[in-house]
Amino acid sequence: MxxxxxxxxxxxxxxxxxxxxxxxxxxxxxxxxxxxxxxxxxxxxxxxxxxxxxxxxxxxxxxxxxxxxxxxxxxxxxxxxxxxxxxxxxxxxxxxxxxxxxxxxxxxxxxxxxxxxxxxxxxxxxxxxxxxxxxxxxxxxxxxGLPENIASVPPPVPEGLILPRAEALIRASGVDVRIGGARAFYHLQHDYVQVPPPQSFFEPVNWHRTALHELGHSTGHPARLGRDLSGSFGSRKYAVEELVAEIASAFLCAALGIVPTVRHADYIGAWLDVLRNDDHAIVRAASQASKAADYLLGLLPDDTPVAGAAREAA
Structure with missing residues (x-):
């Protein structure tokens, strides 16, 4: 050269x-x-x-x-x-x-x-x-496979911030739930959920709503309920899936006896567009959310203390 x-x-x-x-x-x-x-x-x-x-x-x-x-x-x-x-x-x-x-x-x-x-x-x-x-x-x-002194170890979650019934559901789901970082999301390609630690929320109880929202997304994986998760950010498909996950989170929180505060209005505008353009959308979304919640609650072992009450509530 x-x-x-x-x-x-x-x-x-x-x-x-x-x-x-x-x-x-x-x-x-x-x-x-x-x-x-x-x-x-x-x-x-x-x-x-x-x-x-x-x-x-x-x-x-x-x-x-x-x-x-x-x-x-x-x-x-x-x-x-x-x-x-x-x-x-x-x-x-x-x-x-x-x-x-x-x-x-x-x-x-x-x-x-x-x-x-x-x-x-x-x-x-x-x-x-x-x-x-x-x-x-x-x-x-x-x-x-990195040596212990090299591998990243997420900071431990202080005891009591994650309610045992939510922890039992996450464990029963079999989904790889990673606690750390600053964003909450579900990664479809690698099939894992990422949620910030509970102590980074102003009200730690709200961690449960966020974690169960992302867990709701994970039920759409082809190996589970197989919903259409192909929508890109800002699209109608994306808004619909967010609505499904949010309602599923509400159902799961109710079934597990968790009362988080209301979600901030970050997606409400997109949801309103969906609902105004399709008067069947909320019925379909609620139906899919029920299936997602039932799927996850159905994975709880029969001898789990919350199992009977959770399934009845669902």
């Missing part, structure tokens, strides 16, 4: 990376988040501090801090330790199949051969050219 082509390629790569990073930061700001402010509650103490490499122990710096903080928030991770794919293997572990990495950058400088030649000819100092090099890292929560 000629010096000119190498320079041209690295110049294009620099431009692309700078633009890519800037676009990402703009998206964060447009979503109402300041990427230089830690976007999680102080209750999740494991997430405080700077991201670091789990193998070398070195803290990331500069733009990588903002990138990885954003990834912690987006991925719902409870820890801030990261590894490359190869580092995970070297430590005896592996990145789980299907996990998506986060692109971080390494800033450095190089002096092209032509610039060295020019400097010698003219008696000047050679001028280095700055460049960014990209590489991919994975949160240690995306890895399996």
């Amino acid at each position: 000629t010096d000119a082509s190498r320079t041209a390629r690295s110049g294009g790569e620099r431009t692309s990376l700078y633009a890519e990073i800037t676009t990402r930061i703009i998206a964060e700001l447009e979503a109402g988040r300041l990427p230089w402010v830690q976007p999680w509650g102080s209750a999740d103490t494991a997430s405080l501090g700077l991201p670091r490499n789990a193998s070398s122990g070195r803290a990331y710096s500069g733009i990588n801090v903002l990138i990885l903080w954003g990834a912690v928030f987006a991925g719902g991770f409870s820890g801030q330790t990261w590894l490359t794919y190869r580092q995970a293997q070297t430590l005896g572990g592996n990145v789980r199949k299907g996990e998506r990495g986060t692109t971080v950058v390494y800033a450095d400088r190089f002096i092209p051969d032509r610039e060295r030649h020019r400097a010698r000819e003219e008696g000047d100092d050679a001028q280095p050219i700055p460049f960014l090099k990209r590489f991919t890292v994975f949160n240690t929560e995306q890895c399996d």
